[in-house]
Structure formats: C-alpha cells, structure tokens
Amino acid sequence: MVKVTIVGATGNVGMFAAHAISSIPHIDEILLHGRPGREALLMGITQDLMDSFAARGTDIRVTWTTDLHDAAGSDIVVILAGVPRKAGQDRLDLALENARIVAPIAETIGKVAPDTKLFVVTNPVDVMTSVALRFSMLKPHQVFGLGTHLDSMRLKALIASYFHVHVSEVHTRIIGEHGDSLVPLWSATTIGGIKISNLPEFSHLPVKDFIESVKCSGHRIIQNKGSTVYGPGEAIATLVRTILLDENRILTVSAFIHREVHCIGNICIGVPARVNRQGVFPITIRLDESEVIAFRDSVEKIRASTDSVIKTLEQERQ
Numbered sequence: 001m002v003k004v005t006i007v008g009a010t011g012n013v014g015m016f017a018a019h020a021i022s023s024i025p026h027i028d029e030i031l032l033h034g035r036p037g038r039e040a041l042l043m044g045i046t047q048d049l050m051d052s053f054a055a056r057g058t059d060i061r062v063t064w065t066t067d068l069h070d071a072a073g074s075d076i077v078v079i080l081a082g083v084p085r086k087a088g089q090d091r092l093d094l095a096l097e098n099a100r101i102v103a104p105i106a107e108t109i110g111k112v113a114p115d116t117k118l119f120v121v122t123n124p125v126d127v128m129t130s131v132a133l134r135f136s137m138l139k140p141h142q143v144f145g146l147g148t149h150l151d152s153m154r155l156k157a158l159i160a161s162y163f164h165v166h167v168s169e170v171h172t173r174i175i176g177e178h179g180d181s182l183v184p185l186w187s188a189t190t191i192g193g194i195k196i197s198n199l200p201e202f203s204h205l206p207v208k209d210f211i212e213s214v215k216c217s218g219h220r221i222i223q224n225k226g227s228t229v230y231g232p233g234e235a236i237a238t239l240v241r242t243i244l245l246d247e248n249r250i251l252t253v254s255a256f257i258h259r260e261v262h263c264i265g266n267i268c269i270g271v272p273a274r275v276n277r278q279g280v281f282p283i284t285i286r287l288d289e290s291e292v293i294a295f296r297d298s299v300e301k302i303r304a305s306t307d308s309v310i311k312t313l314e315q316e317r318q
Ligand SMILES: NC(=O)C1=CN([C@@H]2O[C@H](COP(=O)(O)OP(=O)(O)OC[C@H]3O[C@@H](n4cnc5c(N)ncnc54)[C@H](O)[C@@H]3O)[C@@H](O)[C@H]2O)C=CC1
Pocket: 007, 008, 009, 010, 011, 012, 013, 014, 034, 035, 080, 081, 082, 083, 084, 085, 098, 101, 121, 122, 123, 124, 125, 146, 147, 150, 178, 227, 228, 232
C-alpha cells in the first residue's frame, strides 16, 4: 500500500500538490491533513479531488484527518503547513514562526511514521528542513526539502528559451539557499550535453538578469497573484515521483551535508542529491573556486538562521 500524506493540505500549495501528486502511478492513498477547525474545508477538498479522479479515471483513495497520528504507514509525508511570505518579506523572516509550526509536526511524524520520507516545503525551506531533521529524530537521508529544485527549473526554462531549445536539452543547477544567496553552477550547465561556456552565444547570455529573475520569481508571483502554486506543486510531484518510483535521479534538494561539497557542512541546504526509494543522498562534487566562495557564504547565512531558530525552540521547551 503506497500512502502519501500532505500536512497543510488546506493551503494553496497543498491543494494543488495533492492534485499533481495524484497523477503518479502506484499511489493507493493520499491523506490530507489540516488543523482542527478546518474539517468542512478538508471534506470539500477531498470531494473535489475525488470528482477530478472520477473524471480522469484515477483510482486513488483520498482521505482527510485533523489527527497527525493517521499519518502512520505513510511512504512520504509532505509538510506545507506554515505561513507564506507577503510581498516585500524575505523567506527568512518566517523562520521562527514557521519553526514553531514545523517542529511539533516533525516530532509527531518521527514517532508515528519512523520509516517515512519527510519532505519539507514550508519556508524558509532550508532552515525548516534542519528543524524537521532535528525534531523528527529521523535519519538524514529520510528528511529533505524542496531546496533549490524550483530555482533550478526556473533557470532551466530561461536558458531553454534564450537558446530556442527544448527544456529537456538543458541541464543546470542552482545550489545553496532557496533565497537571495543562491549559487548558480554554470560549471555544471550544459545544452544538448555541451558545456554552456563552450557555446559562442554564452558570452552574450544576460547572466545577471537571469539570476535576478530567478531570485525575484517567487516575489513577483506573490505580488501579482497572491501565492506561487503551480511551480511548487509540480516540483513537489517530481520529487514524490522520483522517490516512489525509485528513479535514482540527481535533483537539487535541501539535504543534510557533511563533507560532500568541499567539506562545507553540518547543515541542510540545496545540493545535488541522488533521490530514490530510500530517500536523498547528496553526491560529492567539486566546484569552481568562485562557486565555493559563494556556496560557503550561502551556507553560513543559513547556518546563522538555523542555529538561532533551533536554540530558541530548545529554550522554549525547557
Ligand atoms: N520551498 C518552496 O519552494 C515553496 C515554499 N512554500 C511555502 O509553503 C508554505 C505554504 O504555502 P501556501 O500553501 O501558499 O500557504 P497557505 O497560507 O495557503 O497555506 C498554509 C497552510 O498551513 C496551515 N497552517 C498555518 N498555520 C498553521 C499552524 N499554526 N499549525 C498548523 N498548520 C498551519 C494552514 O492551515 C494551511 O493549510 C509557506 O511557508 C510557503 O512559503 C510555498 C511555495 C514554494
């Protein structure tokens, strides 16, 4: 029985993610979790999803609950519970408020579903992934965040459009914070298998504009329509599919690193990782010198926020 639980399923991203995930083969049950008081909304979302499955011919059971203990037996638990940022806010501004929401959820999931993969989306996602790892007591390969996967996809689309090629011809990666200190890896960017810097057009590429556009993407969408939904929803479904179908894809997720990237580590941050049924496994990589410097800065920025948030949560529990 393959079961996926979505915590924060009444939110904008949660609702769409449930629908996107439902197109993955071999899922038996999607469990929607919401806070007590949201029962009617959960019931409505469940019925609406079931109607869409009937129309599409999808045979998945949708259930809902306000009790996290029902997540027992989940193959994957996606955490989307938390406040989203408003236009003008930085994702890191949400750190303490969302950590207070994510920590108890992770703690309960670690107890009721000790074999699950815990997939964190709540922002600031890198900090929340460390919080989830710390309070769930699960193993590092079981806990990961959406990280810079969506940023990488945003950059990939811009490059594909510039070179007039299909997106599948572009491979690129952004590592580091899902935020302003993100680090694009031009050294790992290829078009049709050819290193981008070996293409004459690369010298004309508006690199700074592209990176600025990726950094501002979430903010611009929030300003125009209130929240980002389809991009994160599909990105979440990609991760869930990669795990459930044991695809061994290399995706850029927020994962706990130790020595894999130039021995910089002991933190959860966006890095390339092998993703399969067992979870996420960061791969060892060598970067260009400028990329190492930028990645180290990004790690230290996330470490400062993570350490401060975890320290506060631990003090509050004493
Ligand atoms: N990592 C990424 O790339 C992305 C992360 N996000 C993040 O995902 C989170 C959810 O985003 P949206 O769905 O747009 O927000 P939303 O406001 O529509 O939904 C928030 C969800 O969290 C729940 N929630 C709020 N406070 C709670 C509390 N105290 N305890 C338990 N549950 C609580 C709500 O009931 C709701 O289900 C935000 O933190 C947002 O920043 C969103 C898009 C992309």
